[in-house]
Every structure is written in C-alpha cells, then in structure tokens.
Amino acid sequence: QSSDFLFKFLVIGNAGTGKSCLLHQFIEKKFKEDSNHTIGVEFGSKIINVGGKYVKLQIWDTAGQERFRSVTRSYYRGAAGALLVYDITSRETYNALTNWLTDARMLASQNIVIILCGNKKDLDADREVTFLEASRFAQENELMFLETSALTGENVEEAFVQCARKILNKIESGELDPERMGSGIQYGDAALRQLRSPRRAQAQSAQECGC
Amino acid sequence: RLLEADSKSLRSMNGSRRNSGSSLVSSSSASSNLSHLEEDTWILWGRIVNEWDEWRKKKEKLLKELIRKGIPHHFRAIVWQLLCSATDMPVKNQYSELLKMSSPCEKLIRRDIARTYPEHEFFKGQDSLGQEVLFNVMKAYSLVDREVGYCQGSAFIVGLLLMQMPEEEAFCVFVRLMQEYRLRELFKPSMAELGLCIYQFEYLLQVGSTPCPPKNPGEGWEAVGRSQGFFQKVIPHQFDTCPDKLILRAFQVKYNPKKMKRLEKEYATIKSKEMEEQIEIK
Numbered sequence: 001q002s003s004d005f006l007f008k009f010l011v012i013g014n015a016g017t018g019k020s021c022l023l024h025q026f027i028e029k030k031f032k033e034d035s036n037h038t039i040g041v042e043f044g045s046k047i048i049n050v051g052g053k054y055v056k057l058q059i060w061d062t063a064g065q066e067r068f069r070s071v072t073r074s075y076y077r078g079a080a081g082a083l084l085v086y087d088i089t090s091r092e093t094y095n096a097l098t099n100w101l102t103d104a105r106m107l108a109s110q111n112i113v114i115i116l117c118g119n120k121k122d123l124d125a126d127r128e129v130t131f132l133e134a135s136r137f138a139q140e141n142e143l144m145f146l147e148t149s150a151l152t153g154e155n156v157e158e159a160f161v162q163c164a165r166k167i168l169n170k171i172e173s174g175e176l177d178p179e180r181m182g183s184g185i186q187y188g189d190a191a192l193r194q195l196r197s198p199r200r201a202q203a204q205s206a207q208e209c210g211c
Numbered sequence: 212r213l214l215e216a217d218s219k220s221l222r223s224m225n226g227s228r229r230n231s232g233s234s235l236v237s238s239s240s241a242s243s244n245l246s247h248l249e250e251d252t253w254i255l256w257g258r259i260v261n262e263w264d265e266w267r268k269k270k271e272k273l274l275k276e277l278i279r280k281g282i283p284h285h286f287r288a289i290v291w292q293l294l295c296s297a298t299d300m301p302v303k304n305q306y307s308e309l310l311k312m313s314s315p316c317e318k319l320i321r322r323d324i325a326r327t328y329p330e331h332e333f334f335k336g337q338d339s340l341g342q343e344v345l346f347n348v349m350k351a352y353s354l355v356d357r358e359v360g361y362c363q364g365s366a367f368i369v370g371l372l373l374m375q376m377p378e379e380e381a382f383c384v385f386v387r388l389m390q391e392y393r394l395r396e397l398f399k400p401s402m403a404e405l406g407l408c409i410y411q412f413e414y415l416l417q418v419g420s421t422p423c424p425p426k427n428p429g430e431g432w433e434a435v436g437r438s439q440g441f442f443q444k445v446i447p448h449q450f451d452t453c454p455d456k457l458i459l460r461a462f463q464v465k466y467n468p469k470k471m472k473r474l475e476k477e478y479a480t481i482k483s484k485e486m487e488e489q490i491e492i493k
Contacts, residue, residue: 015319015323015363016322033329036327036328036329036367037323037366038363039367040364063364064363065319065362066400067400067401067402068402070401070402070406
C-alpha cells in the first residue's frame with residue numbers, strides 16, 4: 001500500500017507503563033500477553049488513513065529505564081509526533097512526565113506534536129491519577145490527552161490517529177514544512193509518484209534502498 | 212570468547228529443548244539409545260572436565276574447536292563455570308545471606324521479571340520456579356554491585372544461565388561475566404561504553420557496504436543504526452532478494468583494533484562536546 005506521507009513517531013515514558021503493548025495493540029489489534037521488556041529501541045510501522053490521506057507511521061518504541069535515556073535520546077531527532085505514556089495506576093510514572101517532556105521538546109523537532117496517554121485505563125480500581133488532573137497537565141503543556149487501554153484497545157488507534165491528524169493540519173496550514181530538514185516528515189511513495197520534479201525523483205530513489 | 216562460541220551453538224540447542232518439552236525427559240530417553248558417536252563425545256567431555264587445568268593449558272586450540280562444535284547439554288553448566296573460573300568463588304558463600312537482605316532495586320527488578328522470556332516454559336507463570344530464581348539472582352547481584360544495581364537487559368543474560376544451571380552457580384557466572392569480562396561497563400548508569408560499542412558497530416556496518424549515505428540528519432544511519440529492530444528488519448530487508456549477500460556481508464566485516472581505538476577517541480570527543488553544549492543550554 002502506498003502512502004502520501006511518512007511520519008516518524010516516538011513512544012516514550014517510564015518503564016512498565018505499557019509502551020510496547022500500546023504499539024502492539026495499534027499494529028496487530030490485539031493485546032500482547034507475553035512480551036519481553038524492551039532493551040534500547042524497537043520499532044514498528046503502519047499505514048493509516050487520516051481524512052483521505054494515507055500516512056505511514058514509523059514508530060520508535062523506547063526502553064523506559066532511566067539510564068537508557070542517554071542511549072534512546074539519540075533517536076528523538078527528527079520525530080514529528082510522540083506518545084508520552086504514563087500509567088494511571090502509578091503516580092510515580094505520572095510525576096516523571098515533566099522530564100520526558102523536556103527531553104522530547106529539546107531533542108526532537110521543535111514542532112513535535114505530543115499526545116499524553118494515561119494507559120491501563122481498564123485498571124480503574126487501582127487508579128492513582130485522576131483524569132482531571134492529567135488533563136490539566138496536558139492543557140498547561142499544550143499536549144493532546146487521552147486515557148488508553150492497551151488491554152482492551154480503547155483509544156489506542158485514536159491516540160495515534162489524533163496525533164497524525166494534528167500534524168497533517170499543521171502541514172496544510174503551513175505551520176509545518178515537510179521539506180525542512182529534521183521535520184520528521186517525508187513524502188510517501190504515492191505523493192512522490194505524482195510529483196516528478198527531478199529533485200524529488202532523487203529523493204524517491206534514495207528511499208527505495210530502504211535506509 | 213570460548214563462552215561466546217558455545218552460546219552460538221546453544222541457540223540451536225535451546226530450540227530443540229523447547230520443542231521436546233522437559234529436558235530431563237528427552238535426555239533420559241535418549242541415554243538408553245545413545246549412538247556410539249554420542250557416547251564417545253560424552254566420554255571425551257567427561258575427561259575434559261576432570262582434567263580441566265591440563266586441557267586449558269596444553270590443548271587450548273583443540274578445546275576451542277570442541278566447544279565450537281557444541282558442548283553436550285549435560286556438561287554445559289560445569290564447562291561454562293570452568294571457562295570463566297566461576298567454580299570456587301568466595302561470593303558463592305554469601306549468596307544465601309544476600310537473599311535475606313533487601314535491595315533498593317527490588318521494585319525495578321520485580322517489574323521486569325514476568326517480562327523476561329515470558330514465552331519460555333521455565334519462566335512461564337507468576338509463581339514459577341524460573342521467575343523466583345531469576346528474581347533472586349538479580350537481587351543478589353544488585354547488592355554486590357551497587358553502582359550497576361539493576362539494569363534492564365541484564366536479566367536476559369541471567370535467564371539464559373538459569374536455563375543451564377542452578378541459581379547459585381548462575382549467580383557466580385554472572386558476577387564473573389560482569390566483573391572480569393567487563394560486561395558491567397555496558398550496564399553502568401552512564402551507559403558510556405554501550406554508546407561507544409554502538410558507535411563502533413555503526414562504523415563496521417558502514418565500511419565497505421553500498422547503501423546510500425544519510426539524506427537528512429537523524430534519518431540516516433546514525434539514528435536508525437542504533438535499533439535492535441533495525442538489525443532484525445531493515446538490514447535483512449535490503450538483502451531480501453539475496454540472503455547470501457547478507458551472510459557474505461557479515462563475514463566481510465573486518466575488525467581493526469587500531470581503528471577501534473581511534474573511534475574510541477573520536478567518540479570521547481563527540482561526547483564531551485555534547486556535554487559542553489548541554490551545559491551551555493542550561
């Protein structure tokens with residue numbers, strides 16, 4: 001399947017908040033029961049339809065333990081969007097959000113679009129962070145916000161799609177320029193086929209080699 | 212290095228072990244109809260273990276060859292311990308004491324226990340023996356090496372040891388690997404050594420390979436190259452049509468110690484520059 005755009009996405013947040021499970025639920029549409037903890041970085045990709053445009057998301061899923069940050073930070077560069085994940089049953093993971101946010105804003109593209117995800121929504125009985133509190137935090141920091149459940153799949157696709165939609169809107173309004181270096185956005189193969197200016201043809205051949 | 216060689220042969224071993232269910236069952240049934248060849252191998256390995264010091268000193272080359280062919284399952288635990296001199300470690304006597312103590316890393320360790328080899332029979336299930344001993348070893352280690360404490364990823368190494376040997380032995384081998392074989396450098400809080408290894412590895416992959424140079428900073432080799440997934444998916448994908456080429460490419464990687472040293476210096480310079488920049492930002 002061909003795409004109009006390619007966005008680089010990050011999934012960040014403390015260890016054990018369900019980052020890899022969110023990614024797995026998004027891509028495979030099921031909950032991964034037996035999953036290993038992530039070392040370093042893993043990635044996945046999926047093409048989604050956002051308002052008639054096909055967008056390929058290239059998603060980088062990172063290890064959560066504090067010390068891996070020095071390694072994973074080098075992947076931040078050129079990310080267009082990010083899911084910032086905490087666990088609604090763990091205040092500790094919520095308290096760490098400011099640090100993650102600083103890293104993302106400083107190291108990824110300046111215009112990075114971030115959606116805050118309060119994961120494990122299904123464990124409402126053990127909740128330590130209220131919806132209201134988190135949505136205030138999101139507002140103050142100009143983040144989108146959803147509570148998600150990688151277990152049931154609730155709001156998982158929405159999180160990725162909403163983030164992608166906002167990026168598309170920014171492109172259409174001219175706020176984001178896909179051709180700027182490090183924007184985290186590239187034209188997909190469908191878009192490239194339509195635009196056959198010599199410069200873009202070059203970009204296409206570069207993309208085909210898979211790096 | 213010897214241990215490394217054997218762990219390669221182990222991979223196929225593990226696969227067959229998982230398929231046959233319990234290893235005990237498969238080996239006891241196998242012992243009744245051992246082929247002559249297998250019997251010879253067993254006798255040979257029995258002798259090697261008994262005369263270890265002599266073999267190590269006088270027949271190092273042959274020993275290496277035999278290890279590369281694969282250590283028979285029943286000898287693996289002892290041979291691994293012998294290889295890294297982990298048989299008579301004083302720390303072994305502390306093990307049970309360590310388990311009684313409490314570690315500041317317990318919560319961190321606990322969080323990853325069920326997420327380490329979750330599909331492996333031995334580690335399956337909340338109260339499985341595998342999960343219990345894995346926790347014990349990780350906790351004991353975090354107490355003897357407070358600087359490293361617990362680091363994600365290290366439990367996979369301990370898990371692999373525990374598939375072969377009891378917890379106290381696995382603990383000793385792990386301590387050896389971490390401390391004598393410098394594995395702990397990779398897991399220290401700064402992760403400086405890991406960063407360097409990745410930097411060197413990237414260089415090895417780039418040299419002599421044909422792929423195009425990075426188009427945009429952050430989207431080319433240097434950013435992509437650091438991912439585990441990258442080595443599993445992107446690189447093989449480039450060689451989709453011709454897997455032989457991938458193997459050929461892997462064999463063509465040349466390790467040049469001098470160049471590696473140079474890269475080490477280069478990397479140190481990059482890192483210190485980064486530090487300076489960060490201080491300026493602050």
